Amino acid sequence: MTWLARRLVTRALLREWGRTLLTLAAVSLGVAVFLSIRLANRAAVASFEQFTLGVGQGSDLVIRTEAGPLWESRLPALRPLTEWAWMRPIIEGSFARAQTMEGFQVLGLDLVGLGASANSTLPSSSEETLHRSATTGFYATLQDPVAILIPAALAAEGWSPGDLMEGFIQERAVRLRVAGILPDPPHRPKLQRNLLVMDLPAAQRLLGREGELDRVEWGLRPGGNLPHFEAQARRLLPPGLIMEPPEQRAESGRTMTAAFRFNLTILSLIALAVGAYLLFQAFDASVNRRRETWATLRALGQAPSGVMRLVLFEAALLGLLGSALGIGLGWLLAQGTVQGVSRTVNALYGASAAQRAGMPAPEAWLAVAIGTGACLIAAWIPARRAARTPPVQLLAREGHLTPTRWGWMGLAAGTALLLGTVLAYGLRPAPGVAWHAYAGSALVLLGGSLLAVALLPLLGLPGRWTRRWRLRLALRPLLRPTGRHGFAAAALAVAIGMTIGMGVMVQSFERTVLAWIGSSLRADLYVAPIGSTGAGSQHRMGADTADGIASDPAVAAADRFQILPITFRGRPTFLGAGDMGVQASRGGLILAAGGPFPGPLLALRKGGTSDPGVLVSETFSRHFGVRVGEVLDLPAPGGLRRATVRGIIADYGNERGSLLLDRPVFLAWFQDPRVASLALFLRPGESPEAFAARLRREHPGLQVRTNGALRDQVTTIFRQTFALTYALEAIGLIVAILGLGQGLTGLALARRGEIWSLRALGATQSDLTRILMLEGLGVALAGLLSGLGLGLLLARILVDVLNPQVFGWTLGFSVPWGFLGLVSLATLGAAILVLAPMARWGARLAADREVEEGA
Amino acid sequence: MAVLQARGVGRRFESSWVVRALDLDLVAGERIALLGPSGCGKTTFLNLLGGLDRPDEGVILLDGESLHQASPARLADLRRSRLGTVFQFFHLIPTLTAEENIELPLRMLAWPEARIRERCAELIQAVGLAHRAAAWPSELSGGEMQRVAVARALAARPAVLLADEPTGNLDRASGQAVLSLLAELTEQQGSALVMVTHSEAAAGICHRVLRMEDGRFLDGTL
Structure with a gap:
């Protein structure tokens, strides 16, 4: 088997390097898109969590109010708890740097008290810094009302003790002085760059919140018992205060960005779904091209399972290589994507500073599993066909072009679409639960892809009546479409359907939000x-x-x-x-x-x-x-x-x-x-512009926006949020169009006898190219029409069911005809660009069998 | 006068010559059989005669016009109007019915609709498949498919019909029927025939038999 695998698989992959590269590109692109979104999301969320946690790593319990500030005067009631744990009162605020308007989180901590706490949760190295600094008058410096400690990441940009940082806290202009640097903790995540630590009283004064706190963090002393401590805390907790684990804050941050991340993850799955179609086509074409080899092996006594193993081995090999490439490409893509994700999370939630995405080992393994798994799944049916079809049929030139049972396809399409719609609209589970909408959407997607196959014979109908021989030859195959026609049309329908679905949803969302802004923002x-x-x-x-x-x-x-x-x-x-x-x-x-x-x-x-x-x-x-x-x-x-x-x-x-x-x-x-x-x-x-100018002069710490400027800003943030959406949709569409080209290549290869025959009958190169082009365009049109219908139905489910159910938003449904026209034209244009060279290549195909193994 | 002439024709693949120094004169209405073992270059020579491939040396003239100097468009034009081809594996267009396959060359030549109908009816009658006119190729037997292929090849009344093992994929009775049809129809139309075959019996319908070996005609067969 190893001997055979080396000669029949690895050698063939090297000889057919063009096909190998194409398949590797498909696998690596799919894996890269999926991975880059995951890495970027992970980086942005990690940054968000770091932001919400601040330097509060290592605490065991957080006490805060349900609403409003936690007054320091309420702390004595909690004093008995210090028998089992140290406490750290915290106040939070924001600082906007002048000129750049870059946002920083201000964290007010009792720095003097920290030095005395036995197990402070500031990173241990930070404590050492503080203790070292104590001998050089650091505490005295901290009593300076504008002194700040900055993280090492900011110091690496050139900030050092003594430097002044000008900006605004609340609406007041302030000048902060760098008093020290917080080194990164050795075994914990690095401190986020946009963090400024101040002494608690100074922060309270600067924030105008004397006597107020946001929360108190508690950490058990060595040997402490958390359940016991929680019980004591619960007993002493004054009314209006709540206690929660520190992870709760990060969790609510995760919830806060869930909609945005959900959107991106769904989109990255499009690339994978469409990529899977492409992979299926690639393996189908590979098996078809080499059917003589498989037939000969069978004729020589190789068991069907042996043939199947060889085909699957090839798939696994391509999957592993493609995934490895995809991991590298995904990491590179993530570096670009993370900036976009961070910008959006920052614009929406004001709290992310991730600049680089990492590559955790579990993500890399997941990418390998997904890439290789997708290849194995995609190769399964072709492998089974190679193993099970009798050799004599594999050797027959036209025998493999089995027409699809499109009547059944139509019926199945209708059933799936109906079931999906009923499922999505018919059930009303608890708010936040939307499995029915996801399952309904999946069924609708399946129905839409089957519909694309069932549409092919309808589009081929003119071929039955026309007397134009080229049109007849181009459209007749659509009357009895093969699996290749079907797969190409289905993949395109899925990609277009998802693009249209998301696009219409986003536009409906945008129009609803703009109408809402138009109505609710009426001030000058x-x-x-x-x-x-x-x-x-x-x-x-x-x-x-x-x-x-x-x-x-x-x-x-x-x-x-x-x-x-x-x-x-x-x-x-x-x-x-x-x-x-x-x-x-x-x-x-x-x-x-x-x-x-x-x-x-x-x-x-x-x-x-x-x-x-x-x-x-x-x-x-x-x-x-x-x-x-x-x-x-x-x-x-x-x-x-x-x-x-x-x-x-x-x-x-x-x-x-x-x-x-x-x-x-x-x-x-x-x-x-x-x-x-x-x-x-x-x-x-009164002129809003003139009054705004006057206010800016009189209050440099305030941002003054006219009604139009604010609306523009909201619209910009909205579009920025969905910029990545469009990029991912474009990738899905490109992959589907490439799949269409690949489908046409497979069709041309399978029909080279027919092409040869037409050449013998006097068809010119140009005739053959036009015939193949028209046939490909017919497939593209089936995918497009079905994709448009599928997209509109998906959009309705997203707008009517998913958004209200998951996020509680009621959106008005609006059909952006311009967008639909643009997607249609772009699809057909891209299809022509991809199909033209494929058709020219197909028209030159020779009928002799030598091309079969090497094409 | 010869309708198809070959002079010193040779074709090589990489460094080895598949056919070399072949001469042939084919007059109107003449039927020639190319006989020889597998791999002797019969099909390669037939493809060269049909303009489906270009020789590496020598010339091929169809009605005095050099095929190897003709542009691809002109070659296609000649194949539509002056040459007909029948393949061993039929190569019918699977998405066209029997009748539509036969009328395809006429539509490519843009014949008027009435003439197409008339000629097609005549041919389908001649090959005995009037009752199968609307059948798809997949519904026809091998013999029927080859009869459709013969009718299609002769539809435009070509000067030369090239047949590559036309009975190679048929049972004996069907093969015999196809051979009779080839002889009868080329006779009626005055078309010349070059037929590649393994079979001495098939060669029997031809006026001349050219035996090939290692890419050359055996002495005395011209």
Whole structure:
């Protein structure tokens, strides 16, 4: 067997190097796309987790409030816990560097206390640094209200102690001084680059949050017992405080980026799915080309299983080599992709700084398993055919062109499409659960690919009646399509279907979001502290600044908006507050339930603090199963507060959902007058641009955007989010078009006797090329038509079922005809480009058997 | 006057000559059999005569026109109008019916529809397959397929019909029927025939027999 394998497989692969390279390219491209997305996702999420964890590695428990700040005054109640564990109070904030506007996480830690803690969770090497520095007056330096410690990664860029870093915290201009460098911990992930550590009191002062904390981390002393400690903590925990494992914060970060990562992972699977079709074609063509070899082996007494093993050995060899190449290529691609993913995660969630993707061994093994597995699966049917078909049939020239039973295909296509649609739309599982939508989509994909095969005879119909001999010869094969026709059309249909499905969903999403923005963003100007990004941003504007701007004579009305992360029923969400009076008279919130605008908003204002009301976003309503009229117990610093749901609003700002209170109620409950952003409605005749320019001069720490600029920014972020989507779709489509070319090559090879015969009858090279081209275009058209229908159905499932079910977003379905036309033209154009050389090559095929093994 | 002439024709693959120094004169209506063992170069010579391959030396003239100097387009034109070919493995177009296979060369020549219908009916009648006109090649027997191939090759009334082992893949009775058909139809149309065969019996329908060995005609067979 080894002797045979060396001669029949490895030697053939070397001699047929063109085919070998093509197959290797298909495997490596599929593996590379899949791997690069995984690596980039991994890097971005790791960076996100690092960001959320900060330097808080090694703690065993985190205590924080469900909503609002954790006041230092509540800590004495927890003092008895220090018998079993050390504690580390932490405050977090954001710093935006001047000029570059680069965002940094500011972490306020009790650095003086850290030196005394027996098992501080700062990396041990950092502690050593601190202790060493203590002798040189480091502690004294840290009492400097603007001193910061920077990570080694930032120091590597040229920052050193004594350097000044200018920028903004909240809306105030500050100048921070580098006091020391935090070395990377030896056996833990490196500290993220965008981290600035300050002494706790200094950070509290700079952030304008004296006496406040965000959380307290606890670490067991040596020999400590975690369950016992948790029990003690639970006993002492004052009302309104919650305890959770430190991983919980990272987990909620993972949840936060889930939609984006899910989108990318699904897309990378397209490349794999279409690549699998391509591989099947490659192995099918390989077996077909060498059928005489397999037949001869069988005739010489080789068992069918032996033939099968040889074909599968070839597949495994190509799979391993292709995967190895794919791993290298995937790592390279990931370096480019990670920047895009990081940029998007940063734009959406304000928290990622990954610049490079690593290559963990499990990912490499997964890539090898997927690449080799895909090759073995793709080669299985051709291998079985080579093993089971009687030698005499393998040797027959035309015997292998078995027409597809397209009638059954049509029936199967219809059944799969119907079942898929019924499954996706018919079931209503719990929010967040969407297996029915995935299974339905998979069935619809299967149905769409079968439909492409069933469409071939319909497209071939003109070939039955036409008297034009070239058209007749080109279209007649489609009347009785073979497996090769079918596979090429099906692969194209899947690629186009996924492209159209995702494209229509994204465009529907974009239009819905733009309509939402158009309705809800009605102010002339939006003002926020510099560095503010998404809902997760920690920059806040002081109440005085907001009041000062709001009372400007040019301003007719101002809506002061505040938002905080809270924990509701054990899950993270956001609580926002705005001025319902201003919103009701000037805003345009879109209401999904609770009555027409502005009724529910006025009800909130009327209820005030005596009968508090709340608006919830659709996402919130779906995730928590909350309806209008329901009374919610909301966490607040003074304990749980009751509020009645007065309406459900559309909100596409985040995936966790949000609650919206009237500002007076929020102030009464939270006593936090700070503002995350300010929406300004100017008096008639005031120029937004001129007023914005004046505000920028007077408040350099604020970013002031006109309505148009803000909309542009939102649109840019939205498109940036989906930029990778389009790139991946393009790869899927290219792979499918290459598959079409490969399919045509196989068809031409299988029909070289016919081609030879036509040449003998007087057909010119050009006649033959046109015939093969037309036939290929017929296949492309079947794939395109089926793909368009499949894509629209998939898009409907994504829009109507998957998005509301998983993310809680209701999207309006809109068909972007221009996009459909563009994809159609691009597909046909690309098909012509690929088919033309293949057809020219096919037209020159000689009929003699020598070409069979070497072509 | 010879309708097809070969002078000093040779063809080699890599360094070895498959046929060499072959001369042939074929007059209108004449039937010649090329007889010889496998690998002696019969099919290679037939392909050269049909313009499906180009000689490495020598010339081939069809009605005085040099095939090896003709452009690919002109060669294709000559194959449509002046040459007909019958293969051992029939090579019918599997997606065309028997009738459509026969009319294919006429459509390639852009004959008027009425003439195509008339000629096709005549030929399908002549080969005895009127009742199988709408059948697909896969539904025909070997003998029937070869009869369709003969009708297709003769459809455009070629000056020369080239047949490569036309009975090589048929049983004896079917083979005999095809040979009779070849003789009868070429006789009726005045077409010359060059037939490659292993079979002495098949060669019996020809006026002359040329025996080949190692790429050359044996002495005295011309």
